Amino acid sequence: MIGYKLKENKLLNTKQLDDFNQQGYLVIEDFISLTQRQALMTRAEQLIEAFEPPTKRSVFTTDEQERTSDDYFLSSGNQTRFFFEQKAIDEDGNFTVAKQQSINKIGHAQHALDPVYKATVSALDFNHIGQQLGLKKPRAVQSMHIFKQPGIGGEVGLHQDSTFLYTQPKSCIGFWMALEDATVDNGCLQAMAGGHTIPLKQRFKRAASGGTEFETLDSSPWPEQPLTKLEVPAGTLIILHGQLPHYSAANTSNRSRQAFTLHLVDQACDYPDDNWLMVGDESLA
Numbered sequence: 001m002i003g004y005k006l007k008e009n010k011l012l013n014t015k016q017l018d019d020f021n022q023q024g025y026l027v028i029e030d031f032i033s034l035t036q037r038q039a040l041m042t043r044a045e046q047l048i049e050a051f052e053p054p055t056k057r058s059v060f061t062t063d064e065q066e067r068t069s070d071d072y073f074l075s076s077g078n079q080t081r082f083f084f085e086q087k088a089i090d091e092d093g094n095f096t097v098a099k100q101q102s103i104n105k106i107g108h109a110q111h112a113l114d115p116v117y118k119a120t121v122s123a124l125d126f127n128h129i130g131q132q133l134g135l136k137k138p139r140a141v142q143s144m145h146i147f148k149q150p151g152i153g154g155e156v157g158l159h160q161d162s163t164f165l166y167t168q169p170k171s172c173i174g175f176w177m178a179l180e181d182a183t184v185d186n187g188c189l190q191a192m193a194g195g196h197t198i199p200l201k202q203r204f205k206r207a208a209s210g211g212t213e214f215e216t217l218d219s220s221p222w223p224e225q226p227l228t229k230l231e232v233p234a235g236t237l238i239i240l241h242g243q244l245p246h247y248s249a250a251n252t253s254n255r256s257r258q259a260f261t262l263h264l265v266d267q268a269c270d271y272p273d274d275n276w277l278m279v280g281d282e283s284l285a
Contacts, residue, residue, distance in 0.1 A: 005029055006237075010128045020133065024196030024244035027230065031237035032260075036120050037179045040260055043116040044145050048100055051082050074212070076108040077142075077279045083107070087152040097152065104154070107144035108277060111262055117143065121262060126175055130264045133173055133239070137267035141165055141279045146259045148187050153251030158192075158222060161263060162242035163202045163214075166275055170200060171266035172242030179258040180234050186257040187248045189238060190227035196241035198223060205274045212276050 006012070006028045012020075020026040054072070072081060088095060088102035095102055110117035121140065130138035142165060147153065165172040182188035199218035207213040227247060230238055240246060251257055265271065271279075 006031060010125050012129065012132050017132070020239060020241070023191075023193045024241040025191050025193070025230075025246075026239040027232060028237040028239070029233070030235050032120075032124065032177045032179075032235050034235070036123070037177075037234060039116055040120060040145065041179055041258060043114065044106060044147075044258075045100070047080065047106060047114075048082070048103055051099075053082070053084075053095075053099065074206075074276065074278075077277045078109060078113075080110065080113055081107060085147075085149050085152045086154050088149070097149075101149050101152075103147055104149070105144045105146045108142045109279065110145060111140050111143040112279075117145075117260075120260075126262060126264060129175075129239070130173060135171060135173065135264060135266045135268075138264045139267040139271075140262060141265050141271070142261075142263040142277060144261045146257075146261060148248070148251045148257035148259070150186075150251060150254045150256050153187055153257065155187075155250045156248045158245050158247045160200055160202075160243050160245055161240060162200050164204050164276065165242065165263050165265055166200075166203050166205070167265045167269035167271050169269055170242055171269045173264050174240035174242065175262045175264070176238040176240060177260045177262075178232050178234050178236045178238075179260055180256060182230070182232050182236075182257050182259070183253070184229055184231060184249070185251075185253040186255050187251040188232065188257070189230040190247045190249070191230060191240070192223065192225060192245040193228050195223065195225075196244040198243070198245070200243055204276055205272070206276055208274075 016026055083104045084102050085104045088097050090096050111121045127138045161174045162170050162172045201218050203215045203217055204212060205215060222245060
């Protein structure tokens with residue numbers, strides 16, 4: 001795995017663009033500063049401290065179909081929402097760990113709702129990077145602060161981001177920033193290099209009858225090829241093509257693996273009304 005650095009003007013060079021187009025991902029070291037990382041992690045601690053868990057606690061799993069009637073989940077495009085690790089809640093709905101260690105992620109629009117996240121996203125100028133990767137009018141539609149808690153941080157199955165952030169034509173690009181070191185032990189990203197050329201397998205959308213559903217777009221199996229383990233130090237940015245299959249294993253270590261993710265789509269493309277995530281007209285232009 002080659003880790004690049006980005007020029008101060010945020011310009012990708014020809015080699016970086018070629019690697020992204022060939023692999024479906026690009027690793028850029030020293031992208032988000034220590035000061036910026038600390039600001040996001042401190043803000044997350046403040047939000048969790050002030051958060052009063054509801055009686056019905058929304059657990060994050062890789063099977064989003066479990067959320068078919070979860071209004072808490074479906075309204076996360078315009079309100080700050082907290083989602084729990086599956087192992088943090090017992091069968092009776094009680095915490096198995098302290099509240100601060102129970103959170104899987106905060107989402108799904110911190111870039112638009114919270115001033116600390118909003119300032120960081122603005123300073124990092126994803127608009128400029130997105131345009132170099134082919135987005136005519138970048139639009140931020142989703143962001144998440146992911147914790148991957150020690151010992152209980154769950155597996156995230158093989159998936160393509162365009163399944164959940166669908167446009168016509170497809171335009172999703174993911175920006176995954178390591179706030180802490182990401183290793184095999186604590187569940188680093190693993191990517192299917194070149195897999196962005198395969199068809200989009202599914203689309204996750206709102207069902208006409210209420211709730212959500214997966215629509216099958218391509219029923220062929222995933223290619224049988226090993227995944228590249230993207231072990232990266234804190235501060236690294238991993239850019240992910242929306243059709244790139246990627247995965248992360250459970251965190252079996254005693255260290256968290258915090259990350260902040262932002263997803264852009266092209267506002268020049270159609271964002272269907274039945275997408276599960278309803279967002280405001282947020283753009284980085």
